[in-house]
Amino acid sequence: MPIEMNLMAVPETSLENIKVAASHAMALLQCRNSLRELGITAEVFHDTAGAARALSQTRELDRAAIAPEVAAELYGLKILKKNMEDARHNTTRFLVLTTEGRVVAPAPDVPCVTSFVFRVKNVAASLYKALGGFATNGVNMTKLESYIENGVFASTFFYCDVEGRPNDPGLKQALIELEFFATKLEILGTYPMDPFRLSEGQR
Structure with a gap:
């Protein structure tokens, strides 16, 4: 928004x-x-x-x-x-969460974003290795944020947004490669890409 x-x-x-x-x-x-x-x-x-x-x-x-x-x-x-914000693309996002096991998936022809979190060990090149599969499989990552777990630097959580669905061939392979290097991987959900994101991507 x-x-x-x-x-x-x-x-x-x-x-x-x-x-x-x-x-x-x-x-x-x-x-x-x-x-x-x-x-x-x-x-x-x-x-x-x-x-x-x-x-x-x-x-x-x-x-x-x-x-x-x-x-x-x-x-x-x-x-x-008006419009005091420095960045023209100044936006925020709201997430709708549910405890229900069954969620209606977006229609097959709707462009989607998948969000997930993962943890890597605090060792050299761990993040580089974990994310390499997204580049080699042509998956566009639009967000990557890091969070130190429990206030210590022994391990780090990362939050990611990528374009596509987990069953798409490229993203599926990228997640398999990520899981090999990560100590934890949890997909939060897949949802339709907002029209604002689509319009910005075409600029």
């Missing part, structure tokens, strides 16, 4: 008056270049909508909030600058 951040303030002020903008730490991080260009100091708040609500109560003329457009509508604020 595309995420758009907006700089908003009370209707009585203007962009030239703004010295400080409050928002959630992640939102501020996503807008840091825009804030720097405007000469506005970032201030961390516990959430984006909360920053907008607080501003609507204090009515300070030199302060702003960074939040979604709906927050301006809810709290009677004026949007001073």
Whole structure:
């Protein structure tokens, strides 16, 4: 889902008056270049909508909030600058999880993404060997994130997104090769590729 951040303030002020903008730490991080260009100091708040609500109560003329457009509508604020996010592709993703054993698979002609986690030993070249099969089998990996397990460096978990389904010949072989080098492999699910991802891939 595309995420758009907006700089908003009370209707009585203007962009030239703004010295400080409050928002959630992640939102501020996503807008840091825009804030720097405007000469506005970032201030961390516990959430984006909360920053907008607080501003609507204090009515300070030199302060702003960074939040979604709906927050301006809810709290009677004026949007001073839209699309404050530095990256045009600024997005987030929501996952729907189920404990049900039977899940309806996407239609065969629908492009899909498969998500999985795996663990490798903390030895030289373990990750390189574990992921080599994706390159040799032509599988596009779109996300790779690492997580230290239990706060120690003895082993590391990795979260991956790849294009395709586990039964596709290329991905099937890549997972077999990964399993050979990994100490654990768990497929979290396969789901339809979002149209936004498809459109970005065609650029």
